[in-house]
Amino acid sequence: MPPDSPPAAVPAPDIPLSAPPSLTALFVAFAKMSLAGFGGVLVWARRGIVDQHKWMTAEEFNETFALCHFLPGPNIVNFTMVFGSRFRGIAGGIAAFSGLVGPPVVIMTILGMLYQRFGEIEMLRRVLAGVGCAAVGLLIAVVFRMAMPLIRKRDVVGLVVLAAVFVAIGLLRLPLPTVLLVAIPISIAITFFMRRRGTA
Known part of the structure; x- marks a missing residue:
């Protein structure tokens, strides 16, 4: 009697996404992001959309x-319009x-x-300089988190392109x-070639 074949590997389930947001939810979510977005909204947009609401x-x-x-x-701004329009059409883009x-x-x-x-108050200038430093730190943090999917998938080609663009600019x-x-x-x-090779 032939030995039992090993069980097939079960792929890890994807993280379930939440239901599409309403117009009110879009407006409120992006208003919160903009109010928290000292130094740039990108940090808070990714946190709210991916980590908190799980819309993407x-x-x-x-x-x-x-x-x-x-x-x-x-x-x-482009991202806001694209994101809102994806879920609620033109009205969603306007709401976001x-x-x-x-x-x-x-x-x-x-x-x-x-x-x-x-x-002209010197103390105010020093405060603004400190805010600028914090903004740089937030930007570095979000860049690292956005690169994590490439690192987890060990996408060497994507990381090489990322590094090349960073060096160039x-x-x-x-x-x-x-x-x-x-x-x-x-x-x-590169993407077209790799996907074509993967389906071959």
């Missing part, structure tokens, strides 16, 4: 945010966008008036449009 997986967030880099305008920009516009208008009057100071014109076709070609 980490991979989906990275792919959507990468797409928004290639669209004209601020990346996080309104939540993102509405509260900060009101706050920055008030702070601008106060800064115009008290901006961050260290060599090459123009961003030039780097993107080179990096985008290479990334698409």
Whole structure:
């Protein structure tokens, strides 16, 4: 009697995503992100969308945010419109966008008036310098967390492309449009080749 074959490996189940958000939920969620987003909303957007509400997986967030880099305008604004429209159409995009920009516009208008009057105070300048340092730390933290899916999957090619773009822009100071014109076709070609080889 032939020995029993070993049981097939069961793939790890994906983290279940939450139900699509309503228009009100989109507005409130992005309003909270914008109010917490000192130094940039990206940190809080990823935390709220992926970790807290589970509206997207980490991979989906990275792919959507990468797409928004290639669209004209601020990346996080593009992401907000794409994200809201994905779940609730144009109305969802408007709701998310309104939540993102509405509260900060009101706050920055008030702070601008106060800064115009008290901006020469040395203590205030030191406080703003400290806020700038904290913003850099938050940005580094979110970049590391966005890279984790590539590290977990041991995506060597993706990490190499990531490192090459960082060196080209961050260290060599090459123009961003030039780097993107080179990096985008290479990334698409590599992805197409690897998926085609995987299905062969």
